């Protein structure tokens with residue numbers, strides 16, 4: 001258990017380089033199991049979730065090695081087991097994605113129960129229905145799922161909601177299936193498109209059609225490939241929010257405009273500014289910060305993973321901001337700590353926004369009002385989950401005085417070199 005000691009109150013200034021995307025890296029390590037040839041991934045972030053996923057595929061017989069700081073070589077010449085050890089249960093959301101590849105390579109699959117952040121119920125019914133449609137038989141045991149299939153067969157999969165994970169399950173299971181799979185109402189997050197690019201290099205036939213439809217024509221075999229991961233748009237938005245919240249000026253090398261358009265619009269509406277350069281984006285304040293009404297959504301909407309850093313920024317904006325979280329039902333848990341630090345925040349179970357929302361009639365505090373600006377002061381906090389963790393880091397950087405943030409390993413599951421990047425920007429973050 002490590003702790004960050006952050007001394008707040010100073011603007012972040014300078015430049016950092018964004019890492020590769022967590023939510024593409026882990027999926028592409030899994031995709032590498034679909035071939036017996038070598039897959040080389042560049043721009044892979046050095047984060048906890050990547051380490052866990054590397055250990056999982058190693059346990060199945062794959063060779064996985066780093067070369068340099070961010071290049072990963074993966075080769076699953078043979079897959080020696082279809083069983084992901086139960087020791088990996090509860091760690092992240094990746095094991096379920098292994099079912100399709102393991103069925104193709106080994107014929108049976110057994111994966112432990114999932115972990116990941118406690119941000120809602122996070123059911124897996126879409127994954128199960130997807131695999132069953134493709135012809136897998138799934139049985140549930142107290143500590144794992146077992147799947148069998150002689151050969152997966154293409155099918156029509158109509159997702160009830162554009163789930164990132166279920167879309168990835170469908171893709172990773174259908175690329176080597178017999179026949180054509182049509183995924184309707186698919187998620188089209190940039191990380192998914194990036195994984196499709198890798199699969200295409202490996203020999204897959206995948207078309208991203210209009211209206212969230214993805215068509216996969218199964219092929220008999222996939223080959224090795226080399227691929228550079230896209231930039232982590234969540235890390236970019238997190239440091240951008242930190243720059244503007246602290247009234248700083250930060251250039252993020254590698255930040256890509258096309259992946260964060262909704263974030264840039266919201267940032268500009270609250271008074272933040274940005275300058276798009278060929279090699280990255282510079283973030284700073286253009287005006288006094290003012291409040292906004294915001295609703296999270298699937299891509300290309302305002303991402304749910306940007307919500308937490310943005311709320312910290314809104315504590316520094318003048319007026320009443322309204323945030324409606326429509327993707328996960330329980331993603332405001334972190335606001336209690338912000339209140340202790342001086343923020344004025346209230347949670348509501350009603351939908352404070354006009355978007356269609358699955359939580360309209362539920363009992364979930366999924367809307368939030370933020371009255372700003374409020375000075376924040378340092379405190380001691382315990383990180384509950386990844387994105388909440390980074391919002392605490394930003395709040396500590398904004399706040400006057402020292403903060404102590406316990407449970408740094410939660411935030412390091414998804415962000416690399418946090419203390420180094422903060423120090424590079426003139427902030428004070430010690431690991432104790």
Ligand code: EPU
Nearest residue numbers: 023093122123124125126127163164165166305327328386
């Ligand atoms: N859902 C179901 N049934 C399912 C699958 C999903 O009801 O079988 C619901 C979820 O409960 C949720 C919604 O669908 O309400 C969206 O979930 P989704 O499947 O899209 O999320 P995920 O695949 O579990 C990924 C990212 C999350 C990110 C979401 C949304 C990874 C490892 N995780 O989760 O990232 O917030 O998509 O974009 O890719 C993070 O990086 O900190 C993180 C939580």
